[in-house]
Amino acid sequence: MDFSFNDNEQSFHDELNDFLDKELPADWYTKPVRWPHDYAGSPYRDPKDEETGEVFRKKLADKGWLTISWPKEYGGRGYTNMEQAIFDERMSYYLAPASGGISCGIVGPMLLRIGTPEQQEHWIPRIASGEIGFWLGYSEPNAGSDLGSVSTFAREEGDHFVFNGQKCWSSGAHHADYSWMIVRTDADARKHAGCSLFIVDNKTPGITMRPVINILGNHSFNEVFMDDARVPKENLIGEKNKGFYHLMQALDFERISLVGIGTFKRFLEELVEYVKTSTRNGRPLKDIPSVRHKLADLATRVEIGYMLFYRTAEMLDRGQEPNVESSALKVMATELARDMAEIAMEILGPYGQLTEPGERAPLRALVSRGFLESISATIGAGTSEIQRNVIAQRGLGLPRV
């Protein structure tokens, strides 16, 4: 094995560090209100930070870095997946407002794989520039882990599909412009065989949203209702009635692009620093053996996370599909996100319970947030149970029953 970057990778890594050090204030990592492997986005406490973030994000788009692994003719830089991974790692380590997230991490790559040339021409530049944002229209009230049960139906009518049904747990739908949506297009086919993927404009008449407040008190989820919403046929992506199989690929991308591996390292470092410099009952926290051992364990698991993350990039660069490996990464990283919050809570004691930043609240009161937020990590984008099914069945060849 060889764990070093090659020369290109190393110089890109250095370039990223220089860029980040120059373009973001040194204390930027203290600004976003987020926990590793969150699904709830990164709100800021100060609106000025929002603006700084927008400026930074524009610079990234200008450099073509939101889409570095896309071919150059599509606004990308033609970098390898390993370089993409290095980019993701550095950006997430700095907690930079870099996330092309769903648009650049899932929709774009999928369009490049299965979209028509016309679709690519239409959508890709707008995605690459950061101009438009997407939400994922997968879950429905009766289709959570069992995505093959989606019942939102799109019937063909002239040059449109007419959508009726409901999506739920639609994260960030209210901030986005379009949905990357799976719906049923053949009512008679067996469940996985009759679904198709679409791009759906939020502004389509007949689409309404109901905000759903999450346990952090934030509006991140939505229920989205479609009542005779007419979607042009050219928005069908990939083959009709093959949507479920396309979506399986998209899920692999999702598991990789959402992990934000660098945030784990950052919070570990912050936690270690806190422990180094704090006392409890007059005794340095770092002198408590269980605290030492818990941090050592977290650090080890962060290191594992890095390797499982880079493995997916290495496989993509070899032309392999890291579907099982992305499940392993997902289950490992999300459980680490949870345990990191739980351990931080144990170390901080009652101080970890505080929900508002302030003198008494270590780590900007993020631990209480992480404790709640990480609940969703092992559920969203495929529960840990589903990921383990994937590892067992697709990875180890155990029977599907």
Next chain:
Amino acid sequence: MDFSFNDNEQSFHDELNDFLDKELPADWYTKPVRWPHDYAGSPYRDPKDEETGEVFRKKLADKGWLTISWPKEYGGRGYTNMEQAIFDERMSYYLAPASGGISCGIVGPMLLRIGTPEQQEHWIPRIASGEIGFWLGYSEPNAGSDLGSVSTFAREEGDHFVFNGQKCWSSGAHHADYSWMIVRTDADARKHAGCSLFIVDNKTPGITMRPVINILGNHSFNEVFMDDARVPKENLIGEKNKGFYHLMQALDFERISLVGIGTFKRFLEELVEYVKTSTRNGRPLKDIPSVRHKLADLATRVEIGYMLFYRTAEMLDRGQEPNVESSALKVMATELARDMAEIAMEILGPYGQLTEPGERAPLRALVSRGFLESISATIGAGTSEIQRNVIAQRGLGLPRV
């Protein structure tokens, strides 16, 4: 809740302590080579201890204590199940050679429930006196967790059943006199509906045994082959073709009577004593926080084990069937047996690896034995997975699928 013994119970408890202190040498608990919740019986290193054990066991039988909860007319003492539990606890805490085990714990009580008066008259006194011993003829090569799949077949022929087939993992069959065996008696019935329970004499012509050496290097298991072995019809126990349902009851008894709850307490005390009096690298072991916390955790779980154990007795005394509760006890106690060995090994370090008693080997080298032996605890008499199925389906009412 009330955790005190009533006056009868307390005086029986005191009586037992007096008896044990008088009839066994003070260091007796160091004699049997066993680990909590073992299935492999209690060999002794010194043959003289074997003799002491036999004498003691005879005294128990004479007092009627091997069968204290049986009705007096059947050689029992008519004590409550709670008193039976107190007896089991004290005997196992002293590691006394008290185990009526399979005979008195399973076969006897089952005969009292489902045997005919003639069968009770024939078998019960000999069981109560400790004269005869039984082994459990349940498992077969293709019927482990799935006991409904037994294929040993008993065809009716005149006043006999003729047995053909094979049993396996037959613990202690070579030391016992009879088998308590389930076989198929109706080839056409659906799997659980065509089985019956029998008492089968080891000396029946056509029965042969092959010893199987376990991972401790001991002969505890056997394979038992039946080749036209003729078993008299009066040895059919309970209703023909209802054997599987009878056996489900018997399994409840098995899970309770094999637990030997007192051994957990004894080994915990021994381990605590070792830690109190030992040093490692010149430092008292008891000053290591992780060692303290591990022992505290074990002690807490031993306490839980006691309560789950007494709960089953309380239910039996109320006329309730503790089937779910005995599964909870089994899964809890067997995992504790495993963790106790693993934690003892961690505390002892390389010294725990030693397999022969001696100056360097703490706790008479039992930890290395327990490390291996407890492997079988979570497997035998229904795996932990099966116990959890029982808790979920029978206890919580989740669907069987």
Next chain:
Amino acid sequence: MNLDKNTEQTMLDDAARKFLQSKCPSSLVRSARDDDAPFPQELWQGMAEMGWMSLTIDQAHEGLGGSFDDLTVLLEAMGAACLPAPYFNTAVVSATAISRSSATGLKENLLPRIAAGKLVSTLALIEPDNSYGLDNIQSTAVANANGYLVNGIKLFVEYAQGADYLLTVANTEGDGLVVLMIDANSPGISLTPAPTLDYSKQCEVFFNDVQVESDLVVATGEDARELLLYLEQVCAVGKCAEMVGAMQTVLDMTVQYAKDRTQFGQPIGGFQSIQHHCANMAVDVDSARYLTGLAAWKVSENLPAAKEVSMAKSFVSRVAIRVAKMGHQVHGAISFCDEFDMHLFLRKVQSASMAFGDSEFHQEKVAVELGL
């Protein structure tokens, strides 16, 4: 031996569950959280009318004279309801402290008012650079002619803005700890809200030359230390009872959801992974209940209880969080919505697990009791 509630406790439990289902639905928990008032007054008065405030107060002081064991029955029901009111602070901590005080006048003055639901009191114990235990109390109480002059900072004081009294622990010079009932309206007290996960409306409390009259002294010297050690036991077990109640509700909700929710053409409760999650939760709940019961029984019977109390608190604190998180996991995304109740229990058990010593703190105490 009796591992169930006795007849009186079963009746108490039935009445409590019925009352709380009707008067303290989860909608009330949310509205209390969002309301500026420290806690719902109507609920409080209803609880007082049920006799709950006086459950363990002796009959001489207009109480019902119930045992601590009885009290845990109520606390379990309250944990199951995520009660948004300072019952624990007033009727468990403060009433117990006053009841065991040798200050006759204090008892006569305050206990009947607590019993009548007319007095709210909360505990001011934890300080900066301190999480659990009594070893590092920096607040000072200087004796003077009329009583004590108190200075210091107290953290994590629940429902402080609704309290009439603050049960406060401070250090004297020379005479060790002193326990005081401080009138919350005394000059020199100021509060800063410091909200926490569990919606218990916590504040930081600052004492700046606060004069406490002699008739509000609960205990001093060795009495104070003994009282506090007893209170620590009562509080730790009380929190266990709350957690047991919450855990049982989480288990019940989760099993019901697993039966009702269909995915892949069958109830999710038919999947073995879900079955095993639920089985593990059930064993955790039973284990937690019995350990708590054992500790409560020993405390009630005035038997030495240090080991059992710490076993219960260390174990229940650990598994309660495990059970609550597993409840979320089985429910999936729906449990991440504020409008679904599961997170209320997660918050409740998280807070209770840390209150009066977390799992590791009590593991260490168990080790001491083992002679280590």
Next chain:
Amino acid sequence: MNLDKNTEQTMLDDAARKFLQSKCPSSLVRSARDDDAPFPQELWQGMAEMGWMSLTIDQAHEGLGGSFDDLTVLLEAMGAACLPAPYFNTAVVSATAISRSSATGLKENLLPRIAAGKLVSTLALIEPDNSYGLDNIQSTAVANANGYLVNGIKLFVEYAQGADYLLTVANTEGDGLVVLMIDANSPGISLTPAPTLDYSKQCEVFFNDVQVESDLVVATGEDARELLLYLEQVCAVGKCAEMVGAMQTVLDMTVQYAKDRTQFGQPIGGFQSIQHHCANMAVDVDSARYLTGLAAWKVSENLPAAKEVSMAKSFVSRVAIRVAKMGHQVHGAISFCDEFDMHLFLRKVQSASMAFGDSEFHQEKVAVELGL
């Protein structure tokens, strides 16, 4: 970055697996265990002929000059075979120690003999009242005209009865630790067998006024301490590699069994609990492999490796036992029979997990590396 073996390593691995499958089946592991001979000579000679003894010895001393990274490939294959021979002791520990010694004569004398498979050496490190680390060495080496006079007791010395030399660490007065290759036939040495779980034929070794000539001194003073620190890293990672090999075999056996074994009318691998057990094992195996690879690469490249080595050893030591036990659990009763191979792996990983520092020992080292 390359998370797989390189081409040479893949060839080495293939050759090793093939050789061991043929020459070291599990039946040999059992017969070696039951045999009075310390280890199977024929196997040893075969391994020497494969060039394995000299893999990391430099070419000047008739070795192949391979890297430590290459060596871990072999160790992984040996772990997968539960090799019953002192390869680790001789070709990893002793050869590395001698190779890094500045004693030219010692190298010229011993390395070619190791390379040829003609010299067996084992490590005598641990002492009574000591488990891991170098902080408490009580054995003494007193300098005299011809070298050192050694006294002491060493425990857990693997394959001592088959060894020509004992690589021994002792304390001098004033000059710290000294590392010696002690001729096992020296007067004053006696052995007592002390069998352990892993069948490695361990002995207690007693040194009673054993004279060690100067030309058998490996390192003294600061050199000795540096050498030992390096050896600790090599040995810890080497044991990780053995465990990774064993874990992978356990996983492979278990998955295959889950596919083949039918209960309740279907392969048990169709049950979700079994699937999830296997999935957890697979993630553990991958994680262990990468952590071990990272540490081995750092050691090979002479990069600072203390953190990565201890991360690997602490993590792999923990999960290897978990994986082996889960292998037993999925197999059920059959795995409790001596004639079934699973327990050989459990014994192997149990022993390796403790060798050269257990999980907690290395967790503490990771904490130090984190600056704690």
